[in-house]
Amino acid sequence: MVFDQKGNNPLLAIKSFIQGMSLLGEPKLRKFVLIPVLINFLVYGIAFTLGYYYLADMIDHFIPGWLQWLRWILWPLFFISFFIAGFFTFTVVANLIAAPFYGMLSAAALSIIGGESAMLVEVPWLKVIKAELKRAVYLGVRAIPLVILSIIPGINVLAPVLWALFGAWGMALEYLAYPLENAGVLFSEQHKLIRSVRWGALSFGGLAAAGLALPVINIIVAPAAVIGATIYLRKIVKADALR
Numbered sequence: 001m002v003f004d005q006k007g008n009n010p011l012l013a014i015k016s017f018i019q020g021m022s023l024l025g026e027p028k029l030r031k032f033v034l035i036p037v038l039i040n041f042l043v044y045g046i047a048f049t050l051g052y053y054y055l056a057d058m059i060d061h062f063i064p065g066w067l068q069w070l071r072w073i074l075w076p077l078f079f080i081s082f083f084i085a086g087f088f089t090f091t092v093v094a095n096l097i098a099a100p101f102y103g104m105l106s107a108a109a110l111s112i113i114g115g116e117s118a119m120l121v122e123v124p125w126l127k128v129i130k131a132e133l134k135r136a137v138y139l140g141v142r143a144i145p146l147v148i149l150s151i152i153p154g155i156n157v158l159a160p161v162l163w164a165l166f167g168a169w170g171m172a173l174e175y176l177a178y179p180l181e182n183a184g185v186l187f188s189e190q191h192k193l194i195r196s197v198r199w200g201a202l203s204f205g206g207l208a209a210a211g212l213a214l215p216v217i218n219i220i221v222a223p224a225a226v227i228g229a230t231i232y233l234r235k236i237v238k239a240d241a242l243r
Contacts, residue, residue: 001185007197007236013204016235020109020228024220028112032105033223036098040219043094095174095222099132102226106178109227113234131177134187139170164209165202171212172205175225179233197236204232 006012024033095102146166150159172194180190194201204225211221 001183001189001193001237003193003197004236005197007200007232009200010203012235013200013232014207016232017204017207017225017228019231020226021220021224023109023112023227024224026112029105029108029227032101032108033220035101036105036223036226037219039098039101040094040222043097096129096132096136098222099129099178102178102223103182105223105226106230107182109230110179110182110234113231127181131181131187135173135177138187138191139166139173142166164206167209168202168206170205171208171225172201174205175208175222175229176201176204176233178226179230200232200236204229 023029143166146159146162149162150156173191176194177187177190180193185193208221208225208228211225212218214221
């Protein structure tokens with residue numbers, strides 16, 4: 001499988017995401033959307049509760065006494081960095097739990113946008129979970145330097161920007177994976193393909209990450225991103241490659 005370079009167009013990726021949002025109410029997709037939405041509601045509820053009670057105290061702990069005079073600058077930077085890191089972690093957990101349903105949602109979306117000739121592909125749950133774990137390990141290893149950077153005074157002014165870019169890339173890998181897995185493309189090849197349309201992928205992932213950071217709306221962003229990713233990939237590969 002090869003991606004057309006038009007996939008590097010951020011507007012194409014953003015348009016596909018918006019189209020994914022518009023298809024959430026499609027009757028044929030409702031049963032595939034409902035369970036992931038419930039899972040997201042539960043996981044993000046836990047994340048919000050933990051963050052509310054523990055995050056502020058943890059951030060205060062990392063500000064040394066001799067930098068108290070810079071507290072008004074450092075505290076927001078710590079808060080933003082740890083919020084993004086923590087929220088990203090809970091997003092990966094939510095997607096890991098909902099992964100089998102997202103695969104079916106992507107296949108069902110393809111059957112709608114591709115017409116009657118597109119087939120609903122059911123990927124074995126074990127295979128899907130294994131792929132999710134590989135992505136989680138890949139992202140987790142690369143998140144460690146950012147965590148270290150986030151707690152180094154002075155240098156951590158760069159952390160929020162780097163976390164945002166990392167989150168966009170992670171969400172691109174996450175949501176574009178489902179239609180690719182349904183086409184039989186595994187993680188190592190997924191990574192290479194998505195890198196070939198890096199700017200489009202970052203735009204798609206960035207929009208998804210931004211939506212996931214919005215309370216209430218984040219509950220429906222994940223299934224919308226799965227549908228949008230399916231639409232996006234259909235636009236940048238040959239039609240029969242995703243059937």
